[in-house]
Amino acid sequence: MSEAAGRQVAEHTHCPYCALQCAMIVTPADGGPYVEPVWFPTNRGGLCRKGWTSALLLDHPERITTPLIRAGGELVPCDWDTALDRVVDGIRRAQESGGPDGVAVFGGGGLTNEKAYQLGKFTRLALGSRLIDYNGRWCMSSAAAASNRSFGVDRGLPFPVSDLTSARSVLLIGANPADTMPPFLQHLDTVANAGGLVVADPRLTATARRAIDGGGVHLRLRPGTDAALLLGLLHLVVVVGKYDPDYIAARTTGFDEAWGQAAAWLPERTERVTGVSVAQLERTVELLAAARDADAGAYVLTARGAEQHADGTDVVGAAIALALALGLPGRARAGYGTITGQGNGQGGREHGQKADQLPGYRSITDPDARAHVAGVWGVDPAEIPGAGVSAFELLDSLGSAGGPTAMLLHASNPVVSAPDADRVCERLSALDTLVVADFLLSETAALADVVLPVPQWAEEEGTLTNLEGRVIRRRRSVTPPEGARDELWIWHELARRLDRGPERFPVDPREVFDELARASTGGKADYSAITWDRLDAGEAVHWPCGADSPDGTPRLFTERFATEDGRARFCVGPVRPPAEMPDAEFPLLGTTGRVLSHYQSGAQTRRIAELDAAEPVAWVQVHPVVAAGAGLADGDTARVVSRRGAVQAQVRFDEDMRTDTVFLPFHFAGAGRANIMTLPELDPVSRMPEFKVCAVRIEAL
Ligand SMILES: Nc1nc2c(c(=O)[nH]1)N[C@H]1C(S)=C(S)[C@@H](COP(=O)(O)OP(=O)(O)OC[C@H]3O[C@@H](n4cnc5c(=O)[nH]c(N)nc54)[C@H](O)[C@@H]3O)O[C@H]1N2
Ligand SMILES: Nc1nc2c(c(=O)[nH]1)N[C@H]1C(S)=C(S)[C@@H](COP(=O)(O)OP(=O)(O)OC[C@H]3O[C@@H](n4cnc5c(=O)[nH]c(N)nc54)[C@H](O)[C@@H]3O)O[C@H]1N2
Ligand code: SF4
Ligand SMILES: [Mo]
Numbered sequence: 215m216s217e218a219a220g221r222q223v224a225e226h227t228h229c230p231y232c233a234l235q236c237a238m239i240v241t242p243a244d245g246g247p248y249v250e251p252v253w254f255p256t257n258r259g260g261l262c263r264k265g266w267t268s269a270l271l272l273d274h275p276e277r278i279t280t281p282l283i284r285a286g287g288e289l290v291p292c293d294w295d296t297a298l299d300r301v302v303d304g305i306r307r308a309q310e311s312g313g314p315d316g317v318a319v320f321g322g323g324g325l326t327n328e329k330a331y332q333l334g335k336f337t338r339l340a341l342g343s344r345l346i347d348y349n350g351r352w353c354m355s356s357a358a359a360a361s362n363r364s365f366g367v368d369r370g371l372p373f374p375v376s377d378l379t380s381a382r383s384v385l386l387i388g389a390n391p392a393d394t395m396p397p398f399l400q401h402l403d404t405v406a407n408a409g410g411l412v413v414a415d416p417r418l419t420a421t422a423r424r425a426i427d428g429g430g431v432h433l434r435l436r437p438g439t440d441a442a443l444l445l446g447l448l449h450l451v452v453v454v455g456k457y458d459p460d461y462i463a464a465r466t467t468g469f470d471e472a473w474g475q476a477a478a479w480l481p482e483r484t485e486r487v488t489g490v491s492v493a494q495l496e497r498t499v500e501l502l503a504a505a506r507d508a509d510a511g512a513y514v515l516t517a518r519g520a521e522q523h524a525d526g527t528d529v530v531g532a533a534i535a536l537a538l539a540l541g542l543p544g545r546a547r548a549g550y551g552t553i554t555g556q557g558n559g560q561g562g563r564e565h566g567q568k569a570d571q572l573p574g575y576r577s578i579t580d581p582d583a584r585a586h587v588a589g590v591w592g593v594d595p596a597e598i599p600g601a602g603v604s605a606f607e608l609l610d611s612l613g614s615a616g617g618p619t620a621m622l623l624h625a626s627n628p629v630v631s632a633p634d635a636d637r638v639c640e641r642l643s644a645l646d647t648l649v650v651a652d653f654l655l656s657e658t659a660a661l662a663d664v665v666l667p668v669p670q671w672a673e674e675e676g677t678l679t680n681l682e683g684r685v686i687r688r689r690r691s692v693t694p695p696e697g698a699r700d701e702l703w704i705w706h707e708l709a710r711r712l713d714r715g716p717e718r719f720p721v722d723p724r725e726v727f728d729e730l731a732r733a734s735t736g737g738k739a740d741y742s743a744i745t746w747d748r749l750d751a752g753e754a755v756h757w758p759c760g761a762d763s764p765d766g767t768p769r770l771f772t773e774r775f776a777t778e779d780g781r782a783r784f785c786v787g788p789v790r791p792p793a794e795m796p797d798a799e800f801p802l803l804g805t806t807g808r809v810l811s812h813y814q815s816g817a818q819t820r821r822i823a824e825l826d827a828a829e830p831v832a833w834v835q836v837h838p839v840v841a842a843g844a845g846l847a848d849g850d851t852a853r854v855v856s857r858r859g860a861v862q863a864q865v866r867f868d869e870d871m872r873t874d875t876v877f878l879p880f881h882f883a884g885a886g887r888a889n890i891m892t893l894p895e896l897d898p899v900s901r902m903p904e905f906k907v908c909a910v911r912i913e914a915l
Contacts, residue, residue, distance in 0.1 A: 227239070233681040264813055264819060279667055289665060318618035320609070320621060320626055326676030333701075334573065335566065335719070339593065339718060344600050347568060350556065356900040382408055382508065386413045386517070387519065389553055390419040409429030410505060412432075417868075433498065434489065443484065444529065449480065449481070466781050481495055514551075523902070524898075533550060564734075572584065575734075576738070591718065627657055630889065633904070649662060652666075656817040666699070674700060706721050742761065803875045808880075809879045809881065820883070838868075848865055852913065862885040
């Protein structure tokens with residue numbers, strides 16, 4: 215295949231950032247490497263500005279190219295032997311005082327499949343620790359838990375993204391892809407232009423505006439009321455007779471119990487609680503049912519706005535229930551899906567870096583799963599530790615009595631991105647040994663005792679799994695700087711120094727992929743018939759892809775669901791209010807999210823001049839009347855105060871903002887960290903923190 219941009223070429227790689235995994239070519243050049251977009255089904259030749267500027271980090275002056283260790287309070291450069299010896303000393307000390315669980319590991323959804331797999335294996339076998347979890351807990355866990363409960367499997371989109379392209383009705387709940395996945399919006403052009411796009415978001419986002427401009431609907435709900443909204447919609451679907459009784463009877467269980475919850479959510483009550491008018495509720499149901507009846511494409515999609523709540527699993531359960539009542543999942547041109555966030559957010563949650571999980575999306579407490587994986591690893595099943603604890607619980611236990619005293623952290627920046635971030639900083643500082651692998655001195659790396667410099671995306675080989683469950687190849691396009699070492703190599707070296715069987719931790723990603731595929735055999739996320747060569751040949755392979763499905767599975771659930779009885783389960787709980795409701799002292803709802811120009815904790819994008827110039831400081835989006843009440847003018851610096859602490863943010867007036875809500879992006883460092891204010895209330899099932907609602911007040915600095 216040729217190299218022309220705009221065509222799919224065999225040599226392309228994919229963007230380092232989000233799960234859309236736009237395809238691109240990275241070309242080394244005298245002035246520094248540059249990227250060009252490549253046509254791929256997800257991005258159709260598009261990139262967002264983060265993708266366009268991604269290569270600027272490759273030879274960035276702030277790139278770390280030598281290990282660093284803390285000496286006399288400062289991080290100073292050292293050689294790899296010194297750094298790794300220091301890591302091993304720290305591990306040994308922690309194990310002496312705390313046993314195998316004296317060492318904790320924290321991973322990330324940006325790691326390749328091979329690294330996610332190896333990190334889980336390294337933790338269980340080389341460290342013998344059960345304490346591993348990762349930032350995907352803060353991203354996909356509620357949707358994953360709900361999908362597993364209802365469908366028996368969790369693949370973000372159980373159909374290719376391109377299925378959305380011809381849809382006539384799409385309900386987007388808590389998703390702002392205009393900012394978070396711009397090229398994804400192309401797939402919504404038809405539905406938006408046809409007036410069939412419905413966006414449920416407390417803010418009039420660029421995505422909501424797109425819906426309105428095309429004649430669709432913006433449901434400007436009160437933050438934290440998604441469950442009520444969805445049960446209200448479910449109620450309406452039933453009472454106006456738009457549910458699908460044949461589908462419900464043939465393909466689902468639990469409808470009566472779900473109706474038991476939804477019966478009470480009369481339209482007027484739903485309007486009162488959510489702030490969404492009865493007329494808009496009715497219009498939403500009409501649009502979805504009409505698109506379904508015409509076989510024209512009807513979808514319900516959630517993202518973090520709906521999911522990052524202490525009732526997130528139930529919210530997604532309610533979204534799935536709505537889709538099931540309409541008879542969408544498993545039908546052609548219809549379905550429910552969640553929009554996965556991180557570059558390898560999907561693969562990152564399948565291969566065993568989650569506290570309760572083994573490769574192939576297996577449960578670590580299931581004896582058969584343990585026996586299978588132990589067989590692949592060549593160990594006794596008893597050697598594999600049990601389940602650990604979730605991300606926040608793990609971080610919150612660091613350095614406390616009985617907690618781990620050493621931690622290895624790969625691909626996350628919790629100082630900025632963890633809920634109740636100052637409390638997490640305290641825990642990180644209480645560690646005897648914090649080891650951070652990164653290619654930049656993130657805010658978390660700056661607290662470390664050892665910093666290990668690693669290659670970046672365009673410098674490494676590997677695979678990732680995109681938001682539609684398609685496994686793709688990350689290809690080396692430029693050579694890493696001398697001094698950076700691949701994480702596969704780092705874990706091999708640590709295993710060698712710890713005398714824990716280095717041969718079990720190969721450094722060649724292809725070899726690791728082959729092992730991962732074997733370990734996944736027969737699991738929910740079965741990769742066993744996928745080969746590196748197939749991926750290299752550009753084949754579109756969506757998991758499961760095993761003995762029963764050697765061609766892969768672009769569309770799930772067409773015949774049956776992955777539950778034991780093959781039926782989808784309605785799982786609807788009672789509606790619960792957010793953990794922290796506004797009161798006299800903290801009268802506003804504080805919510806958080808993303809802007810176009812920054813990625814996540816901002817460690818990467820804040821270092822790119824063009825992106826930093828577009829969004830240089832932390833801000834708070836607020837209705838002018840609310841700001842005026844606090845004596846604040848547009849552009850002033852405000853304090854947004856919660857029971858945890860105060861965030862400093864520039865006031866940004868927005869006439870379309872709800873007067874009970876303020877919004878803060880979470881990408882900024884220091885006093886501008888939105889997570890200073892957020893609360894670590896966790897969903898009981900998924901352990902997702904309540905990132906999207908806390909009680910705050912706003913005041914002049
Ligand atoms: N530019 C950019 N793109 C990204 C990322 C990034 O950091 N920057 N990160 C990637 C990752 S990891 C992820 S997970 C995705 C996230 O992608 P999205 O889910 O689209 O992003 P968010 O901005 O977190 O949340 C979406 C919307 O939820 C709304 N919201 C807030 N509270 C509520 C609520 O109670 N109910 C409802 N229904 N909505 C609410 C917010 O106003 C916001 O507009 O983006 C990916 N893409
Ligand atoms: N208030 C609030 N907080 C949130 C959210 C929210 O909506 N609101 N969203 C949550 C969500 S959905 C997410 S996904 C998290 C994300 O938040 P984080 O977990 O902090 O994610 P990143 O900022 O992507 O951090 C990645 C770090 O790893 C480095 N890195 C990238 N690739 C690699 C690699 O291959 N190896 C290594 N070793 N390092 C690498 C980067 O330089 C960066 O420093 O934030 C969560 N926090
Ligand atoms: S949409 Fe996501 S994958 Fe595509 S260029 Fe932007 S950040 Fe990269
Ligand atoms: Mo995420």
